[in-house]
Amino acid sequence: MSEEGLSTASLIKRLLLLVVGMFAFGFLLVPIYDVMCQAFGINGKTAGSAWQGQEQAVDMQREVRVQFVSNNAEGMRWSFGPEDNEIVLHPGETRSMNFLAHNPTDRVMVAQAIPSVAPSRAAAFFHKTECFCFTQQVLQPGESVEMPVRFIVDPALPTDVRRLTLAYTLFDVTERMAPSLDLAAVHRN
Amino acid sequence: MSAVIDNHHADHAHGPAKGLMRWVLTTNHKDIGSMYLWFSFAMFLLGGTMAMVIRAELFQPGLQLVQPELFNQMTTMHGLIMVFGAVMPAFVGLANWMVPLMIGAPDMALPRMNNFSFWLLPAAFGLLVSTLFMEGGGPNFGWTFYAPLSTTYGPESTTFFIFAIHLAGISSIMGAINIIATILNMRAPGMTLMKMPMFVWTWLITAFLLIAVMPVLAGVVTMMLMDIHFGTSFFNAAGGGDPVLFQHVFWFFGHPEVYIMILPAFGAVSMIIPAFARKPLFGYTSMVYATGAIAFLSFAVWAHHMFTVGIPLTGELFFMYATMLIAVPTGVKVFNWATTMFRGSLSFEAPMLFAVAFVILFTIGGFSGLMLAIAPADFQYHDTYFVVAHFHYVLVPGAIFGIFASAYYWLPKWTGHMYDEVLAKTHFWMSFIGMNLAFFPMHFVGLAGMPRRIPDYNMMFANFNMVSSVGAFMFGATQLLFLFIVIKCIRGGKSAPAKPWDGAEGLEWTVPSPAPYHTFTTPPEVK
Numbered sequence: 001m002s003e004e005g006l007s008t009a010s011l012i013k014r015l016l017l018l019v020v021g022m023f024a025f026g027f028l029l030v031p032i033y034d035v036m037c038q039a040f041g042i043n044g045k046t047a048g049s050a051w052q053g054q055e056q057a058v059d060m061q062r063e064v065r066v067q068f069v070s071n072n073a074e075g076m077r078w079s080f081g082p083e084d085n086e087i088v089l090h091p092g093e094t095r096s097m098n099f100l101a102h103n104p105t106d107r108v109m110v111a112q113a114i115p116s117v118a119p120s121r122a123a124a125f126f127h128k129t130e131c132f133c134f135t136q137q138v139l140q141p142g143e144s145v146e147m148p149v150r151f152i153v154d155p156a157l158p159t160d161v162r163r164l165t166l167a168y169t170l171f172d173v174t175e176r177m178a179p180s181l182d183l184a185a186v187h188r189n
Numbered sequence: 190m191s192a193v194i195d196n197h198h199a200d201h202a203h204g205p206a207k208g209l210m211r212w213v214l215t216t217n218h219k220d221i222g223s224m225y226l227w228f229s230f231a232m233f234l235l236g237g238t239m240a241m242v243i244r245a246e247l248f249q250p251g252l253q254l255v256q257p258e259l260f261n262q263m264t265t266m267h268g269l270i271m272v273f274g275a276v277m278p279a280f281v282g283l284a285n286w287m288v289p290l291m292i293g294a295p296d297m298a299l300p301r302m303n304n305f306s307f308w309l310l311p312a313a314f315g316l317l318v319s320t321l322f323m324e325g326g327g328p329n330f331g332w333t334f335y336a337p338l339s340t341t342y343g344p345e346s347t348t349f350f351i352f353a354i355h356l357a358g359i360s361s362i363m364g365a366i367n368i369i370a371t372i373l374n375m376r377a378p379g380m381t382l383m384k385m386p387m388f389v390w391t392w393l394i395t396a397f398l399l400i401a402v403m404p405v406l407a408g409v410v411t412m413m414l415m416d417i418h419f420g421t422s423f424f425n426a427a428g429g430g431d432p433v434l435f436q437h438v439f440w441f442f443g444h445p446e447v448y449i450m451i452l453p454a455f456g457a458v459s460m461i462i463p464a465f466a467r468k469p470l471f472g473y474t475s476m477v478y479a480t481g482a483i484a485f486l487s488f489a490v491w492a493h494h495m496f497t498v499g500i501p502l503t504g505e506l507f508f509m510y511a512t513m514l515i516a517v518p519t520g521v522k523v524f525n526w527a528t529t530m531f532r533g534s535l536s537f538e539a540p541m542l543f544a545v546a547f548v549i550l551f552t553i554g555g556f557s558g559l560m561l562a563i564a565p566a567d568f569q570y571h572d573t574y575f576v577v578a579h580f581h582y583v584l585v586p587g588a589i590f591g592i593f594a595s596a597y598y599w600l601p602k603w604t605g606h607m608y609d610e611v612l613a614k615t616h617f618w619m620s621f622i623g624m625n626l627a628f629f630p631m632h633f634v635g636l637a638g639m640p641r642r643i644p645d646y647n648m649m650f651a652n653f654n655m656v657s658s659v660g661a662f663m664f665g666a667t668q669l670l671f672l673f674i675v676i677k678c679i680r681g682g683k684s685a686p687a688k689p690w691d692g693a694e695g696l697e698w699t700v701p702s703p704a705p706y707h708t709f710t711t712p713p714e715v716k
Contacts (some may be wrong), residue, residue, distance in 0.1 A: 007297050007375050015366045019404050023479055026408025027439060030423060033434050045431075096204050112424045162708065171427030176420060 009187035044120040045168075049134060051127035051152070059155045066153065068097055069167040075170045078103050078111060078139070091155040099132065099147045099168065103139035110177045111137045113147075113168045122164045126155035136173060195408025204706050213308075216300035218285045218521030219704060221307050223603070225282025226311055226596075230672070232274030233589075235318070237665050239267040244627070244661040247654050250646050260644035261329035262321060266334025271359045272450065274314050276584065278591045280453040281364045284392050287599060290697035290704060291386045291596025294705065298370035320346035320353075331642060334426035334557045338436035340416045347417065349537035351410045358403045365399035368392055377696070379715035383477070386695050387470065390477050391456030394484045398445045398452070401488075406442040407542035408434065432637045432712055433476045433498055440491035448487045449553075451583060452480060454591025455522060460695070461598050462526050465541035466533030467692035472525040475714075477523075479518035486515050505564040512562035516555065523552055526594060538690075539613035543594035546586055553684065554582030572642075575635025581628045585664075586621075593620070593671070598693075600678050601685030608678040616674060619667035 006014070037045040066089060068082035083098045103109050113133040119121040128134075132147035139145060153164070205211050205220065215221060244262045246254050255263070261301035269411045285303065289296055297303045320327035323346040339347055373395045376385070385393075412435075413421040422428025424435045436605055463470045470476065471559075482490035492508040535541070557579040561567050570576060593616075600608050630653035634642075639650050646654065696715070700708045 005193060005373065008370050011370055011373060012299070015369060016399060018400055019366075021404075022401055023404035023408050027412075028406040029405075029438050029441065030412075030434065033373075033431070033437060037431075042499075042501060042504075044499075112427050114429075114637055121501060138477075169426065173427050176428060 002140065008094060012060045014042050016105045023056075038124075040121075040124070042120060044116040044118050044126060046117055046126055047122050050131070051129050053127060053152075056092040056152070056155055058090050060090050062091055062155075062159075063088050064091055064153050064157065064161070065163040066095075067163065067165045068099075069165055070099065071167065071169045073169050073171040076111070076170050077105055078109070078170060078172075080113075080168075080170045082113075089153060091153045091157055093150050094129065094150060096130075096148050096150040100144065101137065101139065101142060101147060101170070102144040106141045108138065108174075109172060111139070111176045113137075114171065114175045116167045116169070118165045118167065119161065122157060122161050125157040126164065126166070127152045133168065136177060140188055193470065206308040210668050216296070216304050216708060218289050218297045218303065219603075219706065221297075221303050222282045222286030224309075225278050227287055228307070229275050229277075229279035229282060232270050232278070232314060234668065236267050236270035236275055237668060239263045239270070240661060241665050243267065244658040246644050248644070248658040249316070249655070250526045250648055250651050252645055253530075255644065256335075257644050258326060258329065260329045261331075265315070265328045265334075266321065266554045269445075270314070270329065270586075272332060272446070274310070274317075274353070276588045276592070277361060279449075280392075280395070280588075281361075283367075283388075283453065283457070283592070283595050283599075284364075284368050286603065287595075287697060288371055288389055288392060289375070290602075290700065290708060291389050291695055292372065292375060292380055293696050293709045293715065294375035295709050295712075297367050302363050303367055304316055306367065307359045309356050309360040309363075313353045316349050316356070317353035320344075320349045323349070325647050333439060333501035334413075335439070336416070336432045336492055340413055340424055343417070344499065348414065351414050354410045355407055358407045361399050362403045365396035365403070368396040372396075377389065377709070377715050383474070384715065386456075387459035387476055388453065388456035391452045391459075391480050393453045394480050394705055395449050398449050398484055398487070402442040402445040402449075405438065406446075409438045409442065412438070416599040417556060422700070425434070430512060433495075436495045436498060437491070440494045441488075442595075443485070443494065443698070444491040445487040447580075447583070448483055450588045451591075452484070454547065454588050454595075455480065457591050457595040457598070458547050459527065461540045461544040461594050462529050462548075464598070464690045464693040465538065465544070466530045466535055468529055468533040469530040469694075470525070471531075472521070473522055476525055476674075479521040482518040483515060486511065486518070490515065493562055493567070496564045496630065497571045498607075501538075507561055509564045511687070513559060516559055520649065523555075525546060534692075536631045537612060539608070539617055540594045540596070540598035542617045542621075546617070547590045547594060550586030550590070550625075551583060554579060554584075555585060557582060570635065572640055573635040574631040574639045574641055577641050578628050578635055581631070584594065585624050585628065591621055593617075596675070598690070599697070600675070602697060602700075602702050602704055604679045604682075605685055605686050606678050606682035607689060608674055608682065612670065612674045612677075615671050616667055619670070623662075623664030623667055627656055627657050627664055628660070630654070630656050630660075 027073040065086055070081045072078065072080060079102045080164060081100060083100060085093060087097065088096050115133050117126050128149060130148060132149060132152040137145065137147065165167045205217065212220065212224060242255060243260065246260055260714050264453065285680045325344035325346060327346055328334065330343060365641055372389055401680045415421040416423050417427055422430035428433065432564050440489055459470055459476055490505060490512045496505055539689065557575070561570055561576065597608060597613055633655045634650045639646050685702040687701050696713060699713065
């Protein structure tokens with residue numbers, strides 16, 4: 001009826017394009033979310049690979065308490081925990097902590113540790129130079145392993161944060177990894 | 190009945206086909222509109238029955254009637270069926286019936302697609318309801334189906350639930366495309382955009398919201414499907430995903446969705462109040478812009494559903510203020526409705542009663558929404574019955590009273606008979622009292638900390654819960670009266686004139702009652 005404007009066919013085409021675009025946008029939200037988490041430290045997410053930054057001057061005036069927490073996800077039967085529950089450090093210095101894992105079962109298992117930092121706004125200032133969470137761990141039946149994490153707390157950490165918590169949740173990913181389970185190729189710490 | 194009208198183009202006009210195939214194959218917007226309305230009413234009764242199971246269990250503390258497993262399925266299915274099966278199809282049905290009549294179009298722009306989008310719904314909800322009878326039971330993770338409850342810990346039937354959501358989503362998207370095409374391309378000569386009735390305007394905006402967010406819903410259930418069956422890790426932390434991502438994507442759909450359920454009711458009420466106040470709508474232009482503003486803002490507030498999952502302080506502040514901003518255009522609407530009634534020649538037939546109750550009770554729901562928008566306060570209210578009270582106050586006397594008001598307002602046009610006014614007023618008062626009894630006490634138990642979605646509760650909530658259950662039974666039983674009123678109206682009653690409401694305006698009142706099978710085959714002139 002309307003003299004100006006689009007014909008019904010081209011209007012439908014544009015609307016369908018919008019539908020397809022919004023469907024794609026739903027999936028685009030996944031990388032957008034990851035970028036936002038990185039940028040703002042949402043959810044205490046830390047970087048998934050080693051920190052490549054410059055060495056920073058150690059701030060000897062300041063002390064920060066770093067606590068270590070470990071959890072097993074449902075169904076994960078490994079014993080898993082840090083060697084020490086907490087350390088006190090100066091921002092800027094490189095420290096490390098060993099986590100111990102033991103596979104008490106009678107089968108080869110693959111695990112993935114997922115880190116999280118609380119308070120979440122401190123996550124962006126917590127740099128890991130080495131972490132067992134960057135790869136999967138494969139343990140033979142009854143095997144134990146010592147897994148180090150090396151990290152630097154950025155001197156730019158907001159001054160009101162005096163204590164931060166690094167929490168690992170250990171997931172059993174044996175089934176997920178089973179098809180591609182090439183034990184020798186998986187990096188072991 | 191309308192033979193006189195149809196006679197002079199008898200070569201062209203024909204009545205409906207005979208028998209059952211009429212309904213299967215119809216492309217007539219009135220037939221499809223009626224089917225949508227009947228379907229949504231059937232779903233309303235089914236979802237309502239589930240609500241009765243919930244309220245019966247909560248009548249007293251302790252576990253009496255159902256086990257927690259079934260209780261969880263009831264809360265989940267009640268929500269899903271009411272949102273996707275009752276409220277949304279009811280508004281699509283109203284749009285099918287009324288939009289072509291209101292803009293002077295002979296039918297919808299895409300009649301065959303219209304038929305298909307309706308018939309997807311019985312398939313979708315047949316699939317959804319069948320999950321209740323499967324091994325492991327139906328969906329039990331809440332209507333918001335948060336991962337990992339619905340992925341790692343969901344029942345086997347979750348895949349059927351996902352396909353049901355896909356089908357219902359495709360149906361909604363096709364319905365929305367059809368409505369946009371009809372409104373933009375089929376208006377009678379002279380019907381400019383700013384002359385369109387408010388119901389048409391609100392539906393145009395709603396249809397765009399549907400097109401924008403239903404694909405995102407389809408996306409999020411597709412991600413679930415891939416996580417469950419194809420080994421991806423969108424929401425699985427072990428594989429590098431994040432369950433919180435689910436909530437962001439879901440509520441990016443979910444918040445506009447709540448406006449999808451209320452905007453058409455805004456439109457209907459904006460037509461009914463002027464008709465019974467016998468005054469033109471106050472501030473038509475501001476109504477249009479307010480609707481647009483609400484729709485626009487609805488994309489920037491989703492995280493207010495997730496204040497407690499851990500988002501940065503700046504994020505909480507942003508979403509808190511953005512949410513409160515929505516109160517401004519909504520306030521414009523409420524003041525416009527009140528001003529329309531101010532010094533009008535009011536009469537209170539059933540549509541007007543429902544419309545006035547809509548304005549008052551929806552405003553209460555809006556205010557409790559403002560309370561929930563305050564991020565620090567939300568930490569106390571989150572996941573309590575206060576939230577349940579809030580969204581039932583916007584959905585029951587909001588969306589559903591809007592549908593009842595519309596049904597009574599246009600029933601004479603649909604059936605050619607006046608409904609029974611005494612019974613209709615009884616229906617209103619029983620619904621009004623029942624609904625307030627059911628949902629008002631939930632504010633109190635919610636503020637006192639009663640958690641939602643739990644089949645048992647502390648003894649101290651016992652009295653209020655008993656009142657809620659009595660109110661809910663009253664509200665539920667009253668809807669059978671509505672069914673009776675509609676059937677009675679279809680079968681007979683005082684015959685309705687073309688324009689049964691003396692203050693009503695619009696093209697739909699220029700065609701006889703009941704509306705002939707084909708209307709506006711030659712477009713009317715709009716001045």
